[in-house]
Amino acid sequence: MVVDPPPPKAAHPQDRGAARREAFLNAAREVFLEQGYEAASVNDVVRRAGGSLATLYAQFGNKEGLFHAVMAEQYARFVQALAVKGADHLSLEEGLQALGEHFLQALLARENLAFFRIFVGEAHKLPKAVLDTRSSGWENLQGVVTEFLRRHQAVPDPQAAASYLLDLWRGRHHFRAMTNEAYAVSDEEISQHVAKVIRVVLYGVTTGA
Amino acid sequence: MVVDPPPPKAAHPQDRGAARREAFLNAAREVFLEQGYEAASVNDVVRRAGGSLATLYAQFGNKEGLFHAVMAEQYARFVQALAVKGADHLSLEEGLQALGEHFLQALLARENLAFFRIFVGEAHKLPKAVLDTRSSGWENLQGVVTEFLRRHQAVPDPQAAASYLLDLWRGRHHFRAMTNEAYAVSDEEISQHVAKVIRVVLYGVTTGA
DNA sequence: ATAGCCATGTAATAACCGCTACACTTTCTG
DNA sequence: CAGAAAGTGTAGCGGTTATTACATGGCTAT
Numbered sequence: 001m002v003v004d005p006p007p008p009k010a011a012h013p014q015d016r017g018a019a020r021r022e023a024f025l026n027a028a029r030e031v032f033l034e035q036g037y038e039a040a041s042v043n044d045v046v047r048r049a050g051g052s053l054a055t056l057y058a059q060f061g062n063k064e065g066l067f068h069a070v071m072a073e074q075y076a077r078f079v080q081a082l083a084v085k086g087a088d089h090l091s092l093e094e095g096l097q098a099l100g101e102h103f104l105q106a107l108l109a110r111e112n113l114a115f116f117r118i119f120v121g122e123a124h125k126l127p128k129a130v131l132d133t134r135s136s137g138w139e140n141l142q143g144v145v146t147e148f149l150r151r152h153q154a155v156p157d158p159q160a161a162a163s164y165l166l167d168l169w170r171g172r173h174h175f176r177a178m179t180n181e182a183y184a185v186s187d188e189e190i191s192q193h194v195a196k197v198i199r200v201v202l203y204g205v206t207t208g209a
Numbered sequence: 210m211v212v213d214p215p216p217p218k219a220a221h222p223q224d225r226g227a228a229r230r231e232a233f234l235n236a237a238r239e240v241f242l243e244q245g246y247e248a249a250s251v252n253d254v255v256r257r258a259g260g261s262l263a264t265l266y267a268q269f270g271n272k273e274g275l276f277h278a279v280m281a282e283q284y285a286r287f288v289q290a291l292a293v294k295g296a297d298h299l300s301l302e303e304g305l306q307a308l309g310e311h312f313l314q315a316l317l318a319r320e321n322l323a324f325f326r327i328f329v330g331e332a333h334k335l336p337k338a339v340l341d342t343r344s345s346g347w348e349n350l351q352g353v354v355t356e357f358l359r360r361h362q363a364v365p366d367p368q369a370a371a372s373y374l375l376d377l378w379r380g381r382h383h384f385r386a387m388t389n390e391a392y393a394v395s396d397e398e399i400s401q402h403v404a405k406v407i408r409v410v411l412y413g414v415t416t417g418a
Numbered sequence: 419a420t421a422g423c424c425a426t427g428t429a430a431t432a433a434c435c436g437c438t439a440c441a442c443t444t445t446c447t448g
Numbered sequence: 449c450a451g452a453a454a455g456t457g458t459a460g461c462g463g464t465t466a467t468t469a470c471a472t473g474g475c476t477a478t
Contacts (some may be wrong), residue, residue: 016446017454017455036330038246038247038248041434041436042435042436043434053457054456054457057438062436062437063436063437120325121327121329123387123388123390155415157414161414168377170380171375171377179328179329200369201414202414204412204413204414205365205366205411206364229425250465250466252465260425261428262468263425263426264426266468271467272465272467
């Protein structure tokens with residue numbers, strides 16, 4: 001055996017490092033999302049995650065690097081939660097209803113609300129890599145809704161209508177939920193709100209009343 | 210002169226104290242709005258305002274008290290900026306246009322955007338006195354728009370239509386402006402956006418396209 | 419003028435912060 | 449099994465923080 005298999009070498013240390021990294025990220029996510037960037041303590045993260053402070057600094061460089069990693073991961077989760085594929089075979093109203101409910105549920109999920117709070121307050125110190133793809137999830141969803149409207153030939157300007165749908169779905173609850181942790185919306189309320197917005201956008205305010 | 214005039218005694222010290230308080234509040238507003246609560250330093254506030262650290266603590270108790278005072282004042286300013294009286298004699302479209310532009314200009318003003326950023330991130334540590342009246346400005350404006358629509362008998366459900374107008378006016382720009390300091394909207398864009406939303410809500414998506 | 423009051427300026431306290439250094443143990447590799 | 453590499457624990461450094469204490473100055477009223 002003069003030649004070892006080139007690719008499959010050093011499996012364990014990578015796993016070990018990845019496990020440490022994941023533990024750090026999980027603890028850091030808790031701390032950052034519930035305390036904010038400035039109030040969060042790196043020592044507190046290590047205290048919760050176990051392991052050593054030195055290892056954390058070896059992996060993320062400094063506090064800001066850890067914060068960036070947490071926010072990038074959290075943003076990716078949110079985008080993935082938004083990405084929904086089904087609903088193509090549904091009718092116009094049923095499809096929009098499914099899209100809208102899924103969208104609003106994601107927006108109002110506790111973890112994502114905490115993420116948005118930090119995001120709004122600390123956006124100025126996030127790296128461009130996160131900021132540049134900032135609106136990709138949103139525009140992606142808007143594209144899905146636009147395409148759905150276009151396929152059903154429901155409105156003359158699908159792009160504008162999709163924008164109105166998303167803004168109205170979000171408008172009523174998102175800001176209030178961000179600024180008030182006790183603000184709760186039941187599934188029924190979400191469902192009815194989504195349905196009403198659909199009627200208003202598709203058929204005008206006279207039908208929605 | 211055995212009896213001095215009871216009310217008008219000690220005029221100067223009150224003025225002096227009020228002037229000190231105002232100087233502290235102005236400096237604190239700058240510091241808090243541009244640095245956030247945690248990153249802000251009380252000594253920095255005193256350095257900018259002049260005066261003494263001891264007097265600041267005598268007036269506001271501690272850092273949180275100073276923060277509460279700043280946020281309450283700033284919120285009052287925002288509410289007052291929203292409160293617009295005129296536009297009663299205007300036509301339906303012209304009146305809504307004036308209301309919408311005024312509303313969006315206030316929402317997107319630099320100082321108010323900074324206020325919202327702190328408000329979203331730090332709402333959990335604001336006193337109830339501020340939080341309870343949190344939505345009063347918004348609901349007040351919604352009431353004005355509702356009344357305006359009702360007087361013109363423009364729609365069957367003025368309350369719902371007013372809600373849609375406000376959500377759509379705000380939706381497109383507010384969140385983006387909060388998370389991106391470089392996000393700029395020209396007066397023309399605001400005017401056109403407001404007008405388009407009015408057409409959509411009043412006459413449906415078919416006309417707005 | 420004298421006594422009292424309040425603002426001032428400055429210094430000190432005590433705690434916590436991010437971060438680094440270092441000696442030690444564990445784990446993997448050749 | 450020897451040695452390299454990586455993880456661990458702790459202790460400490462330099463700095464900043466909110467907050468308090470205190471000695472000093474200017475003002476008002478008697």
